[in-house]
Amino acid sequence: MIWDQKHETMDEAGRKKLQGERLSALIKRAYGSVPFYKKKMDELGVKPEDIKGIEDITKLPFLTKTDMRDIYPYGLVAVPLKDIVEIHTSSGTTGTPVVDAYTINDIKIWGEVMARTLAMGGTTSEDTVQNAYGYGLFTGGLGVHYGARTIGANVIPISGGNTLRQLKTMQDFKSTVLTCTPSYSLMLAEIGKEKGIDFKKLPLKVGFLGAEPWSDGMRREIEEKLNIMALDIYGLTEIIGPGVAAECECKKGLHIFDDHFYPEIIDPETGEVLPHGQKGELVFTTLTKEGSPVIRYRTRDITFLIPEKCECGRTSIRMHRILGRTDDMLIIRGVNVFPSQIEEVLMELEGTEPHYQIIVERTGQLDSIEVQVEMTDKLFSDEIKNLEKEEKEIEGALYSALNVHAKVTLVEPKKIPRSEGKAKRIIDKRKI
Amino acid sequence: MDIKQISVFLENKKGRLAEVTGILAKEGINIRALALADTAEFGILRLIVNDTDKAVDVLKDNNFVAQKTDVIAVEIEDKPGGLSLILKIFDENGINIEYMYAFVEKKANNAIVIFKIDDQKKAIESLKKNNISLLTNDILKSL
Numbered sequence: 001m002i003w004d005q006k007h008e009t010m011d012e013a014g015r016k017k018l019q020g021e022r023l024s025a026l027i028k029r030a031y032g033s034v035p036f037y038k039k040k041m042d043e044l045g046v047k048p049e050d051i052k053g054i055e056d057i058t059k060l061p062f063l064t065k066t067d068m069r070d071i072y073p074y075g076l077v078a079v080p081l082k083d084i085v086e087i088h089t090s091s092g093t094t095g096t097p098v099v100d101a102y103t104i105n106d107i108k109i110w111g112e113v114m115a116r117t118l119a120m121g122g123t124t125s126e127d128t129v130q131n132a133y134g135y136g137l138f139t140g141g142l143g144v145h146y147g148a149r150t151i152g153a154n155v156i157p158i159s160g161g162n163t164l165r166q167l168k169t170m171q172d173f174k175s176t177v178l179t180c181t182p183s184y185s186l187m188l189a190e191i192g193k194e195k196g197i198d199f200k201k202l203p204l205k206v207g208f209l210g211a212e213p214w215s216d217g218m219r220r221e222i223e224e225k226l227n228i229m230a231l232d233i234y235g236l237t238e239i240i241g242p243g244v245a246a247e248c249e250c251k252k253g254l255h256i257f258d259d260h261f262y263p264e265i266i267d268p269e270t271g272e273v274l275p276h277g278q279k280g281e282l283v284f285t286t287l288t289k290e291g292s293p294v295i296r297y298r299t300r301d302i303t304f305l306i307p308e309k310c311e312c313g314r315t316s317i318r319m320h321r322i323l324g325r326t327d328d329m330l331i332i333r334g335v336n337v338f339p340s341q342i343e344e345v346l347m348e349l350e351g352t353e354p355h356y357q358i359i360v361e362r363t364g365q366l367d368s369i370e371v372q373v374e375m376t377d378k379l380f381s382d383e384i385k386n387l388e389k390e391e392k393e394i395e396g397a398l399y400s401a402l403n404v405h406a407k408v409t410l411v412e413p414k415k416i417p418r419s420e421g422k423a424k425r426i427i428d429k430r431k432i
Numbered sequence: 433m434d435i436k437q438i439s440v441f442l443e444n445k446k447g448r449l450a451e452v453t454g455i456l457a458k459e460g461i462n463i464r465a466l467a468l469a470d471t472a473e474f475g476i477l478r479l480i481v482n483d484t485d486k487a488v489d490v491l492k493d494n495n496f497v498a499q500k501t502d503v504i505a506v507e508i509e510d511k512p513g514g515l516s517l518i519l520k521i522f523d524e525n526g527i528n529i530e531y532m533y534a535f536v537e538k539k540a541n542n543a544i545v546i547f548k549i550d551d552q553k554k555a556i557e558s559l560k561k562n563n564i565s566l567l568t569n570d571i572l573k574s575l
Contacts, residue, residue, distance in 0.1 A: 375441045375497045382439030382476055382501045382548070383530055384469050409473050412443050414495040 003119035003151075004112065007259045008314045015315065018259055020053035022287035027051045027060070030293050033078045036071050037295060057262065057285060058273055063297045068238060069096040076292040077101050084291055088139045090237040100139070100237050101291040107146065109288055113243035113257045114147020120248045120255070121206035121231050123177050125152035130170055132180035132188075133211070134160040139241025140211055144179045147243065153177070160184070163191050170202060178207040182214040182222060182230070189225035199227045208233045210242060213322050213340050217347020217354070219251075232321050238297050239284050245319055253306045253318035260288050263319065264296070265305055268326045276307045279336070281326050282319065300326040302338065328426060330360060332367045335404040339425045342371060345401045349394060351378035355416045358406075362430040369406040371398065374413050434502040434552065435569055436484045440477040441497040444470055452477060452491065459490045464572060465546060467533035478533070480505075480546065480572065503548045504555060505567040510536060510543045518545065518564065525558040527551060544572075 002008050010018070030037040031048045040061040041047070050059060068076070076099070077084065085104050089097035102110065123129065129148040133140030141159055148155035158169055160180065166188055169175065178185065185207055192199060204226060210233035222230040234254050235242035244261050245254035256263050261284050265274045268281040282301045286294045302325065306318040324338030331337070339358060346352045352373055359370040373394060381387055387410060394408045417424065442448045449468070456463060456479075465480040481487045484500060491498035508514040515534070522529060530548040537544055544567065549555040559566060 377497055377499070380439075380441055380497045380499055382437075382478065382499065384471060384476060387441075387474065387476070388471070410441070411474075412441060412448075412495065413497055415443070 001119045001122055001124070002312075002314065003116040007257075008116060008255075008316060010259070010315055012315070015259065016054055019262055019287060020055075022259070023054055023057060023262065023285065024048075024051050026285070026287055026289075026293055026295070029078055029290075030295060034076060034293070036067070036075050054262065057264070057296070060285075060296050062271065062283070063295055065098065065238070065298070065300070068098040068297075072096050073099050074101070076294065078293050079103055079290055086142075087137075088142070088237055088241060089137050091138065097137075098238050099292065100240065103290040106240070106289055106291045109260060110143060110240055110243055111146035111150035113240070113260060114143050115150035116257060117208060117233055117243055117246040118144075118147050118151055118153070118177065120246050121177070121208060121229060122249070123148070123151055123153055123206070127151075127153040127176045128173055129153050129155045129177040129179060130166070130173070130175035131155055131157055132160055132166055132178065132184060133242075139235065139237050140179075143235065143241040143243055144208070148177075163187060164195075167192050167195060167197060170204060171197070174203050176203050176205050178204055178226075178228065180207070180209065181211050182209040182218055183212060185209055185222050185226060185230070186218070189222065193225070199225065202227075204228050206231065208246070210234055213324070215321075215340065215344045215347050215354075217344065221347075234319075234322065236299060236301075238294055238299070239286055240289070244284070247321075248310060248312040248314060250311050252310065253320050255310065255314050255316045255318050258316050260286065262287055263305060263317065265303070266298070268298075268300075268302075268329075276305045276317075279304045279323065282322075302326060302329060330358070330369070330426065330428070332360065332369055332402075332404050335402065337369070337402050337404060341401050342398065342406075345394075345397045346373065349397055351376055351390075352394065356425070357416050358426045360426065360428045360430055367430065369404070370409055371406045372409050372411045372416060374416055375410050376413065379410075435480065435505045435546065435567065435572060437501045437503045437546065437548075438479045438481060438484060438487055438491070439499050439501045440479070440491060442468075442475045442477050444473050444475050448475075449477065451494075452496065455490055455494050456481065456487060459486065461487050461490070465533065465535040465544070467531075467546075469531065478531075478546075484569075501548065502552060503546050504552060504559075505572055506545050506547065506559065506564060507537070507540075507542050507567055508545060510541055514543060515545060518559070521558055521562050521564070522549075522555065525554065527555050527558065 028048045046059050083103050084101045086102045088100045131144045135141030207228050207230045219230045231247040233246045235244040245256040247254050264283040265280040274280045282299045302323045303319045324340045343354045346354050355374045357372045391408045398406045462482045467478045469476045488498050532547045534545045
């Protein structure tokens with residue numbers, strides 16, 4: 001179901017015109033009321049009147065996470081503080097948190113883009129949304145909440161954690177929609193199975209899963225175990241929270257709500273804008289945001305854009321699911337390698353599980369990667385030659401995905417450290 | 433006629449074998465025969481024990497990949513030419529040995545040879561035709 005026919009199915013010319021008008025107004029606002037933007041634009045010699053259409057966006061300076069930290073807490077706010085009605089911040093685990101300040105209109109837009117998201121999986125006012133994203137400063141909980149409210153669905157604000165209570169709630173209140181991280185959905189499936197819950201008998205039909213990278217293999221596992229359709233959603237605190245982009249039922253990339261959030265793909269090294277289809281760093285501009293407008297924010301997420309029209313009828317540009325982060329991208333002999341590609345290969349192959357660790361070393365001038373893969377019951381054979389053949393098969397599959405040779409080493413089960421949050425996948429021993 | 437052997441995946445690292453034998457010792461499981469095949473990075477430990485099912489369970493509980501494998505056991509006289517006789521039969525019948533290992537039996541002073549063969553059924557038939565008896569799980573456990 002398409003929530004906002006007008007904006008989600010606009011023709012190309014209309015979309016470009018709207019984006020251009022919104023960008024031009026945004027730059028006037030930002031230049032006039034945010035000293036940080038005025039200073040940056042003045043340094044580049046760009047005036048607000050130079051920005052007439054969306055194609056002029058490349059004249060504008062980039063905004064980085066470091067910038068956002070430097071001007072913490074209110075450095076990006078473009079309205080009088082009395083007009084700010086809500087504040088969210090990132091977790092700040094890697095340093096000073098970044099702040100998103102919302103006006104009442106920003107909150108309304110947030111509800112709209114999240115309503116578009118939830119409608120992509122068929123959510124209507126008949127549904128019961130079990131929202132297992134954390135409520136609080138984290139944007140996940142309230143973002144979904146506002147979207148569900150906009151649709152008029154019944155939202156259960158259960159927040160994250162407490163798995164047994166989640167499972168009981170799911171059964172007692174007959175939840176039809178689940179929102180949480182993909183890894184948490186798998187945990188619900190596993191604990192549920194242990195408790196004897198038959199998910200085929202529950203009315204749960206769709207999951208909107210995001211806030212961490214995952215793969216198509218993991219999607220199949222979630223869909224099978226929970227008996228639902230699993231859709232990927234994307235967002236980040238710096239832009240608005242969830243509601244930046246989401247998959248429709250076609251599952252062929254995430255529709256970016258580009259009448260509000262304008263995407264570009266750049267070369268992370270040079271900052272040059274790359275053509276559609278080419279992999280690079282995702283950059284966003286918040287065309288309509290009032291509270292803390294963001295201009296050309298470098299997300300550090302790696303993906304590519306898909307401009308072709310989707311079968312669902314929406315005309316908004318799509319992005320491929322996030323392939324990795326510029327921070328954990330490895331450059332091996334000149335080839336960009338992302339841990340997510342390795343995970344994808346292991347999920348595809350029969351018998352392997354996505355527990356792996358990548359060890360990068362440099363011998364002389366040459367980089368080498370070793371991928372440690374855990375032995376499983378399915379993979380095991382009591383003959384050396386079969387195990388060596390399996391190593392070769394995994395190496396072959398990795399080579400076709402990465403275009404660089406990786407040596408595969410089989411290790412004993414549970415030898416690779418498990419982590420609740422962000423797993424330590426890479427050990428880079430290179431001294432450069 | 434098939435004998436149950438346990439095959440365990442091990443990393444080729446210090447202390448891995450000791451951990452396996454330690455776990456089995458703690459559970460009171462006796463090892464009858466053992467062989468280790470290895471590469472630079474990993475190895476496969478092959479064991480004949482007195483309680484196969486229990487051994488597989490306790491190893492799995494301790495996060496090892498352990499599986500039961502069918503092998504055959506042949507008792508041969510512990511004297512020159514004993515093994516050669518068996519291998520000749522296999523050779524003449526076009527039977528390919530994947531791997532083998534041997535141990536000496538205490539009571540009768542015979543050698544027992546464990547074979548893993550790609551076509552186990554054919555191997556058993558050809559041994560029987562030559563009046564060579566195979567050991568059963570029960571006999572092996574009672575040794």
